Amino acid sequence: GEDTEASFAGQFETVLNVARENLFEAYRQVPAGKYTPRALFYRYQQGFDDRMTPMAVAAIRMIDSRSSGVMYTRDPGQPDAQQMKISSIWGLGEHLVDGSGSADQFVVDALGMKIINKTISRKDRRLIGLPEGGTRLEAMPDAEIETASLSDDQALQLARYGLKLEAFFGSPQDIEWALDEKGRLFLLQSRPLNIQETRSEPLGIISDFPDHPLLLKVGLNASSGTAFGKVFLLGAEKVGGPIPEEAILVAATASPDYAQWMGRIKGLITDIGSTTSHLASVAREFKVPALFNTGQATRTLKEVAAITFSADRALVFQGRVEALLDPLHKTKNLFIDRPVHRRVRAVLDHIAPLKLTDPRSPSFSPQGCQSVHDLIRFTHELAVKEMFGLADAADRKAVSVKLTSNIPLVLYLMDLGEGLKEGLSSCDKITPDHFASIPMKALWKGFSHPGITWSGSINFDLGKFMTLMAMGATSEFGETPGGDSYALLSKDYLNFSAKFGYHFAT
Known part of the structure; x- marks a missing residue:
């Protein structure tokens, strides 16, 4: 839920001023709030699964707030300054914490217990509870729009309570509070305050940047x-x-x-x-x-x-002002090293690693498979070889013929019917001129286009076509990738498996 290892601040549902007859409907809304898009996105980014975020429903007394707000017992941006921040608005505090309203701001010196800065905002609306249940956003009376929603004495009273809560919990606190129509103060919630790292350099004075208005x-x-x-x-x-x-x-x-x-x-x-x-x-x-x-x-x-x-x-x-940018500042990826990340990482360790990279190695065997990737690699290699009858070609008539061309590609062809010109014998040297397959001729036309260079190092430089088809194969498996490629062809059909390194790109 909210205010645990991850704050989940504002991600779940809060139903205010519930009438007795609407209690059960309001209850259903709260657990269902776990599955709103914003709550699901937040939970995913934090790396928690559903079972790790159980939902409880708190039913508490509704305060008819004249004013309400939030108090930080430390300024999150300047935690060493020993300053407390109090935000206050008219009416119910939901209008403040949901970001739809501007608040009065009080900065209190925590050591001297005095107000050192006060900003009164324009507050033209307030959220109120209705007698029949529910809430309504209403316009403020003109006389109160720019009037402080909290007195100095009330702000200092809040600050003293804040210090007591900070001492009790042993860390800076984020406190929600309310004042009722009789001026009584209620502390609604206290949770750990997320404190940012202190800046290592003073803010200083900003220079003019003529090229950046x-x-x-x-x-x-x-x-x-x-x-x-x-x-x-x-x-x-x-x-x-x-x-x-x-x-x-x-x-x-x-x-x-x-x-x-x-x-x-x-x-x-x-x-x-x-x-x-x-x-x-x-x-x-x-x-x-x-x-x-x-x-x-x-x-x-x-x-x-x-x-x-x-x-x-x-x-x-x-524009981009390099003098202002901190090269060390990075947004935080909270998913890393959280429970879901650790679980996914453990699963991937049994799926992704590839040890079987060389079909000629003695370890290229069922016993050598240490991951799902290895199993796929092993079965794929054997399936392709078996399909083309190469595994025991010495004991039976070969079912494929080798192509001779000026392109550095070892290619075996299997004619399924009318894929090659008629009248060819086993003694003939098969070249691209013997293609009768329409798709094969079209593909070879692209291979042999003047704009494609096949010369030079073959180390991942077999031309744009092969680079795109074999994307993901890298030179980590040897300086010179290679192996046999295969094509099943007929007059109107082509299945082309290009061997590059240890990949077959079809």
């Missing part, structure tokens, strides 16, 4: 780092098509639906969204740089092809 100088650092990539713009909250690999995703909101793309994208920029949202937590897990709450990214970057941005500095430049 500064496009944005605004936003909140949701996940530290710098990134370059092509802009992929989302005009709506739902993904309308495949996102290219290593793109910068630019979206209106910080929807948790975008977590499914964390293993694919290089960075994330949003118009609105809180640094304490679920998507921000997932971005930090995958070490994907993220800049939230820019207010204008989807408009400003609409016609821009590629950008470089720094989440720490809240700067977005046009």
Whole structure:
């Protein structure tokens, strides 16, 4: 479930303000949430199978929140600064953690227990619970749109509770909280906070880059780092098509639906969204740089092809700015060394390795097969030889004839009828001029095209055709690949098996 080895932040279903008559339907929605596309994608990227992520359903009292939010007992981007971050909005907190709302931000000095920075955002909507059950997003009264949703005293009270929870659990905490209409504070949840590695260098002062215009100088650092990539713009909250690999995703909101793309994208920029949202937590897990709450990214970057941005500095430049990019920063592949990865790796160790590479070796035998690949290789070699009657050609009449040509290819032909010209005897030297098979003549026309070079080293240089057909065969099996190739042909039919190294490409 959520908040274990992988946070699964925002990936499962939460059903708010459930009326008694809707309890069982709400219960069904929660376990079913394990199998939504975003939850399945996230689980796959984390390397867990279904049995390793059992689902429990927690039924808890609903708080009629006047305001709510999230508190980090440490700033994930600057854990050594001894600063706490509190995000707050009007109404229910789901509007904050799902990335669809902007929040007020309080930064508290954890040592001196004082507010050192405060940013009041424009909050024009709030999520409320309805008397009959369910929720509704409503417009805020004009007088409260730009009013703080949390007082300074309440913020400091939260901070003190946060330090107590951090001491109790022994690590920085990510805490969800709510204030009811009577001003009573409720701590709803406390989970380990994902802390990023401290930067080894100070941010410093950014120089001007004349060849790279500064496009944005605004936003909140949701996940530290710098990134370059092509802009992929989302005009709506739902993904309308495949996102290219290593793109910068630019979206209106910080929807948790975008977590499914964390293993694919290089960075994330949003118009609105809180640094304490679920998507921000997932971005930090995958070490994907993220800049939230820019207010204008989807408009400003609409016609821009590629950008470089720094989440720490809240700067977005046009094009690739090498001076900003950290060559050591890489997004994190969480699948590696997780349970599913280890299981797949163990299975592949019995499937993929190939030991039987030389048919002339004494170990090329059933006893020498150590993997599924070996079995396929061994049976394939013997099946082809048996098909062409080469295994005991000395004891019976040969069923195939060897082609003589100026192409460095050892090719045996089996005429199934009207594949070769009539009147040929066993004494005749068979050349391409003797082909009667229509597909064979067409294929040989391509082989002998002036644009294909067959001269020089044969080590994986048998021309474009053979390179494409034998893609995957490499020189690790000897300096000079080779062996016999075979063709079954008739007037209108051709089955051509080209031998290259140890491969038969048909």
